[in-house]
Amino acid sequence: MTFSQWLSHSADADFESFVRTRRDLLQPESPTMAALAAAASSRIGVSCGIEALEARTLEVFVSLAKAARTTPEIQVVGNPHIDPALAEAALPRLRDLGLAWPAGGDGSEGSGTGDGSAGGSLLSVCPVWRIQSEAITLLPTSAAESSRAYPWQIDESVIDSSTATISQPLIHNSEQAAVAEVISSLRGLVDELAVSPISRLTSGGISKRDVSRLARTLDLNLEQSITLLLAAKSLHLIGVLDDALDPQWTAADDADSVLAGDRAELWAALVGAWLRELLDVTQLAAGASENERLTVLATPKKSLFKGYGLSVPAMPLLRFAVLSVLHDIGLGTARSAGWIHAEVLRRHPLLPAHEFAMTEAVLHTCVTLGLATTPLQQPDHFGPSRFGLRLAAGLDRAMAEHAEQDPSILPLGVAVEALTVPGDVIAAVSEGLGAEVDSVLIQSDLTAVATGPIEPRVHHVLRRYAVVEARGQGTVYRIDAETIEDTMQAGLTPEEALAELAEISVEELPSTLEFLVQNTASKLRRVRVAGARAVLIVDDPVDLDVILSDQAMMPAGLERLAPTVAISQLGPERTMHLLEAGDHHALLHSAGGPVRRRRVITESEPEVSVRRRPRVSDSHLGEYMRILRSAPAAAAAQVSTDEPLGHMDRLREAAEAKRRVLIRIADSQGKERTIEMQPATLNAGRVRGTVTTTGAEASLAVARIVSVDPAP
Numbered sequence: 001m002t003f004s005q006w007l008s009h010s011a012d013a014d015f016e017s018f019v020r021t022r023r024d025l026l027q028p029e030s031p032t033m034a035a036l037a038a039a040a041s042s043r044i045g046v047s048c049g050i051e052a053l054e055a056r057t058l059e060v061f062v063s064l065a066k067a068a069r070t071t072p073e074i075q076v077v078g079n080p081h082i083d084p085a086l087a088e089a090a091l092p093r094l095r096d097l098g099l100a101w102p103a104g105g106d107g108s109e110g111s112g113t114g115d116g117s118a119g120g121s122l123l124s125v126c127p128v129w130r131i132q133s134e135a136i137t138l139l140p141t142s143a144a145e146s147s148r149a150y151p152w153q154i155d156e157s158v159i160d161s162s163t164a165t166i167s168q169p170l171i172h173n174s175e176q177a178a179v180a181e182v183i184s185s186l187r188g189l190v191d192e193l194a195v196s197p198i199s200r201l202t203s204g205g206i207s208k209r210d211v212s213r214l215a216r217t218l219d220l221n222l223e224q225s226i227t228l229l230l231a232a233k234s235l236h237l238i239g240v241l242d243d244a245l246d247p248q249w250t251a252a253d254d255a256d257s258v259l260a261g262d263r264a265e266l267w268a269a270l271v272g273a274w275l276r277e278l279l280d281v282t283q284l285a286a287g288a289s290e291n292e293r294l295t296v297l298a299t300p301k302k303s304l305f306k307g308y309g310l311s312v313p314a315m316p317l318l319r320f321a322v323l324s325v326l327h328d329i330g331l332g333t334a335r336s337a338g339w340i341h342a343e344v345l346r347r348h349p350l351l352p353a354h355e356f357a358m359t360e361a362v363l364h365t366c367v368t369l370g371l372a373t374t375p376l377q378q379p380d381h382f383g384p385s386r387f388g389l390r391l392a393a394g395l396d397r398a399m400a401e402h403a404e405q406d407p408s409i410l411p412l413g414v415a416v417e418a419l420t421v422p423g424d425v426i427a428a429v430s431e432g433l434g435a436e437v438d439s440v441l442i443q444s445d446l447t448a449v450a451t452g453p454i455e456p457r458v459h460h461v462l463r464r465y466a467v468v469e470a471r472g473q474g475t476v477y478r479i480d481a482e483t484i485e486d487t488m489q490a491g492l493t494p495e496e497a498l499a500e501l502a503e504i505s506v507e508e509l510p511s512t513l514e515f516l517v518q519n520t521a522s523k524l525r526r527v528r529v530a531g532a533r534a535v536l537i538v539d540d541p542v543d544l545d546v547i548l549s550d551q552a553m554m555p556a557g558l559e560r561l562a563p564t565v566a567i568s569q570l571g572p573e574r575t576m577h578l579l580e581a582g583d584h585h586a587l588l589h590s591a592g593g594p595v596r597r598r599r600v601i602t603e604s605e606p607e608v609s610v611r612r613r614p615r616v617s618d619s620h621l622g623e624y625m626r627i628l629r630s631a632p633a634a635a636a637a638q639v640s641t642d643e644p645l646g647h648m649d650r651l652r653e654a655a656e657a658k659r660r661v662l663i664r665i666a667d668s669q670g671k672e673r674t675i676e677m678q679p680a681t682l683n684a685g686r687v688r689g690t691v692t693t694t695g696a697e698a699s700l701a702v703a704r705i706v707s708v709d710p711a712p
Contacts, residue, residue: 158338227281442501660676
């Protein structure tokens with residue numbers, strides 16, 4: 001029995017369950033049973049169904065696919081490679097996804113409830129099953145792949161299944177401290193790039209050496225710095241200077257206004273950018289392989305994940321799955337990172353991110369963002385925070401709402417564009433954040449302590465004279481002699497520096513700080529640099545010729561260095577007076593005035609216009625199923641079609657019935673010819689079979705087939 005025949009004769013409950021599960025296959029423009037069966041049998045239709053399977057169901061399906069390599073009709077009962085109990089539990093799910101169907105009878109026996117309970121067990125009623133032929137090439141069914149464990153299989157004996165308890169006060173303090181610290185770290189990162197831009201490599205990114213230096217300055221580890229850099233790029237907080245000779249990564253022009261905005265909104269934008277980020281920090285930190293080095297902020301030339309391709313990118317799906325597992329653990333309980341990794345692979349066994357280090361890095365980032373926390377004595381155990389619970393529940397609601405608008409995300413039910421922070425989570429974070437402080441306590445040991453989240457203005461002042469020593473709900477700065485020297489080298493006097501620090505201090509400045517500033521200034525006074533002569537720069541050499549020939553400019557002692565450049569023996573102000581006296585219009589450049597800043601280009605993802613096919617909405621689903629079921633069985637008669645999916649369904653049925661067909665195919669030049677063939681297999685978008693006229697084996701691309709008709 002072919003799949004289209006089973007669909008036509010299946011019980012109403014089974015058919016409705018299949019249609020509601022595979023909403024991605026329904027198309028309003030072709031409400032026919034043949035089109036639906038062809039879509040489910042196509043390579044993309046089968047792959048979308050496979051990625052929605054859990055580990056045990058997938059293992060049963062792999063066993064069925066191995067058996068289908070030798071015979072299309074699989075005897076499940078009595079097969080030594082298939083556990084009957086696991087098959088009994090897995091077959092209803094496989095049937096609902098259109099991956100397997102009963103091959104005997106009329107397809108409706110014992111399936112009044114959809115699971116075979118009306119007539120006993122499902123296998124006792126339907127012992128022989130068939131599967132979609134495309135699954136054989138999509139799954140690990142070869143002898144070499146069968147000889148080793150599947151990537152999603154983990155030895156349960158090595159997993160730490162213990163639980164730990166986390167007190168409510170610890171959860172509250174850790175989540176609030178994490179939110180305040182990550183916002184402070186993001187501000188510090190952008191500040192550091194504004195002060196010290198990093199050269200952009202030819203590949204477009206920055207080297208890990210520069211990232212490591214940046215991490216040491218911010219007191220972060222390498223993975224945290226990479227995560228913040230990727231998020232800052234996605235949020236357009238950093239960009240590249242518009243300089244063809246030396247493009248550098250630096251802060252965007254409007255970064256200060258964004259970072260000074262609402263902190264809860266900034267945190268939500270940061271978390272949303274992290275959820276949607278396609279790259280993995282462990283691969284960026286270590287390289288995709290031993291021979292392939294990756295640079296941060298550059299787009300890799302090829303995919304970093306090998307193996308089975310999913311409709312949702314690997315890292316967003318992994319982060320979503322980790323949050324779901326943390327939500328199921330529950331507030332106040334923690335499980336080991338190994339147990340969480342195994343649970344993620346149980347739910348999404350074909351997820352390409354199979355390495356434990358990737359899951360562990362996601363868990364540590366959850367702690368950094370305030371979405372998870374760890375017990376004091378067991379740092380390798382992780383449990384959800386209140387923010388993490390709310391976020392996971394909100395994402396589930398968002399996916400359900402998005403599926404109503406776009407049913408094509410089913411049966412997996414995850415869409416990257418819907419991974420945003422809900423409003424109730426933002427409100428909860430806003431309530432937990434304390435008010436920002438506008439002053440700090442500068443102590444005699446040259447540390448400045450902010451007792452809470454610090455205002456950006458105060459933070460910018462302190463960053464000129466100090467380095468961040470510790471972050472949390474409060475921030476500790478250490479005033480450093482080198483930082484003071486760098487700041488005063490711009491021409492700042494000791495009095496101005498002390499006045500700026502006194503303005504943000506809650507108490508009188510300690511004498512040790514005054515001594516440090518005065519001592520630094522005394523060292524700098526030994527050698528001073530001042531502008532003794534002026535430089536004239538003109539756009540047109542003729543203008544400089546006129547100035548040099550003017551007798552009024554003789555006291556300036558002008559010396560021509562280039563066609564458009566001359567140097568004066570007088571200072572800028574005196575030279576300007578002589579130019580005005582000679583009626584030469586000029587502009588005095590002031591070093592202390594605003595300098596024209598080079599434009600910063602923030603990189604964004606290219607706009608891609610995606611044309612989505614219309615889908616059947618919930619309101620029309622009942623009518624759509626009625627139209628499909630009301631079509632007479634004769635509708636499956638052999639009628640030529642110009643739809644590729646119809647070609648595939650026609651070829652599969654001919655291969656199963658061992659019938660000959662006439663295939664009209666177009667070559668690369670557009671010329672058409674007709675081939676009479678008896679199809680044998682249809683896999684990977686190609687049909688293989690025997691040509692009737694010559695008896696030779698042939699392999700044809702389905703994409704080049706114009707029509708398929710039954711042979712006379």
